[in-house]
Amino acid sequence: MLDVDEFESAFRSAIKERYQHSDLSFASVLFICDLPETEASPLLGDVKGFCGNIKQAESAQWQLLSAGDYQTADDLLTLIQQKPSDLIVTYRNLHSDSWRHPFSLGEHIDVLLQQTDTPVLLIPHPQAGYARSEALKHCASVMVVTDHLVNDHRLVQHGLAFLNDTGHAYLSHIEDQYHFDRFMAAIGRIPGIETEGARSKLHQQLLKEPTEYIQSVKAALEQISCPKGITPIVEFGHQLKDHLVHIEEKQVDLLVMNTKDGEQLAMHGLAYPLAIEARQIPLLML
Amino acid sequence: MSNNIPMAEHASTSAAAVIEHGAQPVSDTITLIFTGILVFMVVCLALEEKIHAQKSLIVGVIAAVALLLGGFMGILPFGDVIIPGGHHIPMPVYIPAVDWGVIAIIVGSSLFVDITSRSGLFTWVAVKLTKASSGDPVKLLWYYGVMTVVFSAVLNNVTAMIIVGSLTGVSLKKLNRMDKLLGFLLVEGLLTNIGGLLTLISSVPNIIVGNTAGISFVSFFIMAAPYVLVATVITIFMGAKLFGIKKLASEDQRSEAKILVDSFDENDGIKSRGFFFFSSAILLAFIGVIATTSILPVVSDLGMGFVALTFAAIMLVRYKSEVDQFYKAIDWDLIIFFMALFVVIAVMEHAGVLNLIGAGITYLIGTEETQMGTATLLVVSAFFSSVTDNIPLAAMLSKILATNATAGDSSLWWSVIFGANLGGNLTPIGSASTLVAVTIMHKYKLKMSFAGFVKVAFPFAFVHILLAVGYVLLVT
Numbered sequence: 001m002l003d004v005d006e007f008e009s010a011f012r013s014a015i016k017e018r019y020q021h022s023d024l025s026f027a028s029v030l031f032i033c034d035l036p037e038t039e040a041s042p043l044l045g046d047v048k049g050f051c052g053n054i055k056q057a058e059s060a061q062w063q064l065l066s067a068g069d070y071q072t073a074d075d076l077l078t079l080i081q082q083k084p085s086d087l088i089v090t091y092r093n094l095h096s097d098s099w100r101h102p103f104s105l106g107e108h109i110d111v112l113l114q115q116t117d118t119p120v121l122l123i124p125h126p127q128a129g130y131a132r133s134e135a136l137k138h139c140a141s142v143m144v145v146t147d148h149l150v151n152d153h154r155l156v157q158h159g160l161a162f163l164n165d166t167g168h169a170y171l172s173h174i175e176d177q178y179h180f181d182r183f184m185a186a187i188g189r190i191p192g193i194e195t196e197g198a199r200s201k202l203h204q205q206l207l208k209e210p211t212e213y214i215q216s217v218k219a220a221l222e223q224i225s226c227p228k229g230i231t232p233i234v235e236f237g238h239q240l241k242d243h244l245v246h247i248e249e250k251q252v253d254l255l256v257m258n259t260k261d262g263e264q265l266a267m268h269g270l271a272y273p274l275a276i277e278a279r280q281i282p283l284l285m286l
Numbered sequence: 287m288s289n290n291i292p293m294a295e296h297a298s299t300s301a302a303a304v305i306e307h308g309a310q311p312v313s314d315t316i317t318l319i320f321t322g323i324l325v326f327m328v329v330c331l332a333l334e335e336k337i338h339a340q341k342s343l344i345v346g347v348i349a350a351v352a353l354l355l356g357g358f359m360g361i362l363p364f365g366d367v368i369i370p371g372g373h374h375i376p377m378p379v380y381i382p383a384v385d386w387g388v389i390a391i392i393v394g395s396s397l398f399v400d401i402t403s404r405s406g407l408f409t410w411v412a413v414k415l416t417k418a419s420s421g422d423p424v425k426l427l428w429y430y431g432v433m434t435v436v437f438s439a440v441l442n443n444v445t446a447m448i449i450v451g452s453l454t455g456v457s458l459k460k461l462n463r464m465d466k467l468l469g470f471l472l473v474e475g476l477l478t479n480i481g482g483l484l485t486l487i488s489s490v491p492n493i494i495v496g497n498t499a500g501i502s503f504v505s506f507f508i509m510a511a512p513y514v515l516v517a518t519v520i521t522i523f524m525g526a527k528l529f530g531i532k533k534l535a536s537e538d539q540r541s542e543a544k545i546l547v548d549s550f551d552e553n554d555g556i557k558s559r560g561f562f563f564f565s566s567a568i569l570l571a572f573i574g575v576i577a578t579t580s581i582l583p584v585v586s587d588l589g590m591g592f593v594a595l596t597f598a599a600i601m602l603v604r605y606k607s608e609v610d611q612f613y614k615a616i617d618w619d620l621i622i623f624f625m626a627l628f629v630v631i632a633v634m635e636h637a638g639v640l641n642l643i644g645a646g647i648t649y650l651i652g653t654e655e656t657q658m659g660t661a662t663l664l665v666v667s668a669f670f671s672s673v674t675d676n677i678p679l680a681a682m683l684s685k686i687l688a689t690n691a692t693a694g695d696s697s698l699w700w701s702v703i704f705g706a707n708l709g710g711n712l713t714p715i716g717s718a719s720t721l722v723a724v725t726i727m728h729k730y731k732l733k734m735s736f737a738g739f740v741k742v743a744f745p746f747a748f749v750h751i752l753l754a755v756g757y758v759l760l761v762t
Contacts, residue, residue, distance in 0.1 A: 004726055007452035010409045014554040015460060 017209075018216040020153050021224060024161040025055040030085035030118075032065040032076070034095040035126070040066050043126055046136045047089050050282065051121070053139055053164045070095075073111040080116060088112070089121040092128075092279060099125040102279055105272075113259050113267060113285055119158060120259075122275070122283045132280040134253070140167040143233075143252040145243055145274065152258070156217055158284055159256040163228055170250055171217060172233035173210035174242050180206070203236070210234050239270050244277055256284040312361050312638045320637035323352055327630065332673055332715065342622035349626040352633040353380060361636045383632030384625050390591025391493055393621060397598035397612055398572060399441045401605065403449075405565035406555030408437070412453045413552035421461050421543025424526055424533045427470060430454060431522040434474045435514060438481025439488045440573060443719035447478045451726040461546050468732050469529025472739075473521060475723030476746050479710040480517045482719070483510045483703070487576055487590065490624075491671075491680030491706035498684040499692075499699040502580035503590075509700065513757045517750055524746060561604055572597045624677070631681055635689075644686040651698070660697045660762070661755045667705025668751050672712035680706040697762035704754040711747040714739040 031047060033040045044064065051057055063083050070076045076095075080088065093099035093106035104110070105122070113120055124131035144159040146152050159169050180203070188195045214232040221228060233246055247255065255278050261268040267275075275283055327348040334341055356362040366374035367382050402408070415433055419425035430450055437446035454470045482489035486496045486506040496506055525531065534540045556562045572593070575582070579590050602609050634640055650666060651659030663683075671679050683702045692698055710717025714724040714736060720743075727734045 004448050004452045004722070004729070007409070007449050008456055010406075010555050011413070011453050011456040011550075014409065014413050014550050014552065015456070016549055016551045016554070018549060 013205075016212055016216070019156060019213060019220045021160075021217075021220040021226075022153075022157055023055050024157050026051075026060055026086040026161075027056070028061045028063065028085040029087045029089060030063045030065065030080065030083055032080075032088060032090040032094065033126075034067050036068075037064065037066045040064065047121075047123065050123075050136045050139055051087075051089070051162065053167075054161050073108050076108055076112065077115055080112070080118075085118060087121060088116065088118050089123065091123045091125050092275075093125050099128045102128075102130070103276065105275060110267070120285045122285055124279060124282070128279075130279055134251075135281050138164065139253045140164055141170070141250055141252050142167065142254045142256060143170040143172055143243075143247060143250065145172050145255060145257045145270070155256060155258060155286060158286060159254070160221075160226075160228060162254055162256075162284065165227055168229040168231060168250075170231050170233055170246065170252065171210075171214045172243065172246060173207075173214075173235075174233070174239045175206050175236045176239050177236045178238070180236060207234050207236075240273050240277065243270075243274055247278055247281065252281060254282050254284055257286070259285045312359075312636070316359055316361060317638040317642055319355070320352065320634055320639045321642060323348060323355075324630070324634055324639055328678065331678070335715075340619045340623075342619040342626065345623050345626040345630060349380070349629040349633070352630055352637075356633045356636060359637075362633065363636070380629045380632075384628040385494070385497070387497060387589050387591045388490070388493055388628075389621060389624055390589070391487065391594050392490065392624065393616060394591060394594025394596070394598045395442065395487060396445075396616060398594060398601055399445050400612060400615055401598065401601035402565045402569055404557075404605075405562045406553075406557065407562060407565050407569065408441075408449050409453075409555040410552045410562070412449060413550045413554075416453065416457050416550055417547050417552065419547065420540065421547040422534050422540065423461075423463060423466055423531045426457070427473065427526055427531050428522055430470065431473060431477050431518060431525075434477040435481035435484065435518050438478045438719070439484035439514075440569075442487070443478035443482040443489055443717065444722055446481060447475060447719040447722040447726075450474050451723055455726060455730055457547070457550070460549070461543055464730070466529065466531055467730055468727060468734070469525060469531055471723045471727050471732075472742060473525035473529075475720040476521055476525075476711045476743060476750075477518060478719035478723075479707050479717055480514055480521060480750065482710075482717075483707045484514045485510070485577075487594075489707055490677050492703060493590075494677070494680045495684045495699055495703050495706070498688050499696075500694045501699065503577045504580075507577070509761065510703075512761075513704075513754065516757075517753055520749060520753070521746060524749070528742075528745070564604075565601070568597065568600060627678055627681060631678075631685055634682075635685065640682065640686050640689060643682065644690055647683075647686060648690075655696060655698060657759050660701050660758060663698055664701035664705040664755055664758060665751060667702050668709035668712065668747075668754075671706045671709030672716040672747075676706040676710055676717060679709075695762075697758055700758045700762055704758060705751075708747065708750045708754055711743055711750055712740065713743075 029051070031040070031044055033043065035043070044062070048057075048062065051060075054060070063085065065076070065079055065083070070079055090109065090112070092109060093104070094108045096106040096108065098104055098106055105113070109122065124135055139162050142159045142163045144152075144155055146155060156169075156171065159171075163169055184195070184199050184202075187193050187198050211232060211234050214230065214234065218230045221230065235242070246252070255274070257271050257274065259267050259271045259275075271285065275285065327345060330337060330339070330344045330348075331341055334344065337344075353362070357364075362379050364379055367377040368374055412433065415429040416426070419429050430453070434446050434450045437449055451471055451474060454474065455467065458464055458467050458470065479489075482492070484507065486492050486501065486503045492506065495501075534543055575585070575593050575597070576590055579593055580586050585593065602612065605612065631640070647663065651663050667679065667683065680702060683706075684699075687696075687698055687702070707717075710720055714720050714734070720739075724734055724739060
């Protein structure tokens with residue numbers, strides 16, 4: 001006998017979030033460093049080169065906040081409010097010596113990421129020496145990371161905005177195998193639920209939605225004849241370790257991810273550990 | 287109109303037609319005792335949710351008690367049953383009491399619909415219509431309303447309410463129009479009972495009364511279709527007006543709604559294109575064969591139950607290694623309820639209770655078939671089917687009309703059919719499909735009490751019944 005829940009599930013499953021493309025432009029960019037203005041210039045040049053793929057990059061207005069412009073995180077936030085921009089570029093462990101110890105992003109960056117709604121391009125610390133040799137040289141490979149890729153139009157749009165025309169975007173969605181196994185172990189102890197059937201259906205459903213969303217990204221780009229390549233990474237695994245492996249294997253030039261979590265003060269779950277670990281390449285944090 | 291025409295030779299497979307069990311005169315005391323048992327059963331069914339017992343158990347227990355009492359009091363005709371060909375075979379009295387033709391239709395149809403739904407056909411139709419509405423609430427109400435009527439007619443009213451009601455919840459949530467959900471669900475719930483009037487197989491009362499009166503599928507459709515069309519249009523208009531369901535005002539709203547409904551993918555539920563087209567073709571064939579059962583050689587003798595079971599078997603071939611899953615999914619509560627109900631009615635017949643009720647009905651509608659009598663029977667049927675299950679009511683009244691040798695073309699049959707179906711629109715317990723509508727409302731935390739339902743549904747039900755009385759008097 002048919003029931004309401006069965007049909008509700010069928011209709012919910014029929015709802016497909018489709019990627020809506022929009023070309024982003026960054027008319028004004030704020031570069032924040034803790035170097036004297038003269039020493040900042042070469043780094044600023046590299047950053048401008050790295051951002052060269054964004055729409056109307058040549059006409060973008062660049063502003064600089066350098067050593068002496070601010071002392072505390074509060075000063076920094078006040079200045080950011082006074083100089084509104086479409087993109088903030090800075091590096092990890094800004095205004096801090098903790099770059100010597102790869103365990104944090106530094107207090108200024110922590111506060112900045114949580115307080116601003118402006119996307120932040122976080123590059124490796126200029127003195128730390130852990131940056132990949134190719135970092136900031138070009139942007140031919142972007143990885144967009146989220147634990148819920150569906151409906152993340154903004155995230156994908158930002159990733160594509162930085163990618164060069166012949167570049168490749170890896171859209172990744174890694175379901176946490178540990179949590180899945182934990183839930184399945186609980187389901188395995190409930191007599192009313194057929195465990196193997198539940199495992200197979202849940203496994204399939206969790207991967208189905210991001211896969212379909214990524215297909216809609218491909219379709220949207222084909223529709224506008226955009227030559228940028230899209231490759232899905234949709235799988236079960238360890239979210240942190242497997243992302244790091246993919247970053248190395250695919251020689252990713254830019255990692256794009258969400259940092260905000262509306263329900264907590266700290267950075268979004270996967271974002272913080274990934275930002276700490278993936279320190280050899282630039283990160284675009286929304 | 288006359289009731290002197292001999293009763294149509296009905297297609298019912300009820301063994302009552304071939305066994306020698308006739309109702310013998312019994313004492314008034316026995317009749318009163320069994321009347322009390324029947325009233326008790328009806329009250330228990332009306333209070334089904336309060337006493338936390340499913341209807342199959344309620345009627346099953348009553349059937350067992352009635353059989354035992356009937357046996358002790360010597361009113362049951364134990365003995366062999368004579369089958370066509372004159373052979374006597376031993377058979378317990380409760381076996382031929384069951385109308386197996388009706389049971390076969392219900393089992394076959396529900397299996398057929400269940401398997402067909404796996405093809406994604408119904409969700410495809412539903413999503414296509416949702417997209418065709420472009421998310422406009424008024425268009426959506428019309429499309430869902432018409433879909434409810436068609437699904438109720440082709441499938442059955444409970445299945446229609448399940449499909450359309452669940453889609454309504456999901457699509458209105460997607461469109462951020464949850465404030466209109468109550469209105470949509472109520473209109474759809476009422477339309478299931480309107481659509482349930484369209485064909486002979488749309489609802490169980492139709493099957494029972496139509497079979498007993500010997501009304502063919504096509505005759506039934508021709509008679510019911512004009513009423514269903516008018517009642518559907520009126521119901522949707524009233525629903526839009528009473529629940530403030532209006533067109534989208536601005537172009538922005540329209541384009542936003544269109545984007546939202548366009549995110550539905552009608553092909554998502556289709557696992558196999560081949561099975562989808564096969565199911566569509568078989569569904570059309572099923573409707574075609576059911577519609578022509580009465581004129582098809584051999585098939586007319588085997589009956590609609592055979593057709594339903596055969597089509598179910600054809601569909602089951604697709605799932606040949608897991609047919610047991612579909613058998614498990616059969617609503618055994620409903621099937622056992624029907625079987626037990628037929629047994630109770632048979633015992634009541636032998637106890638003289640049906641004669642007593644028949645006398646009461648004769649008192650109400652008169653001995654001659656009059657317009658007043660036809661109208662009264664329709665209104666009384668509607669009232670009783672609103673407070674208790676319409677299936678026992680239909681089964682009992684059709685038995686009484688048959689016992690009184692009512693002509694097959696009598697308007698009284700239609701009074702029972704219209705009354706039994708439309709009474710379901712007066713209260714939330716009047717029909718299984720309105721109960722499903724209320725269940726979906728509660729699922730979405732919408733408050734809808736018994737009195738609340740009656741209050742909002744009464745204007746609709748009043749118009750439906752008034753229209754039905756006028757229509758039956760005009761047409762029959």
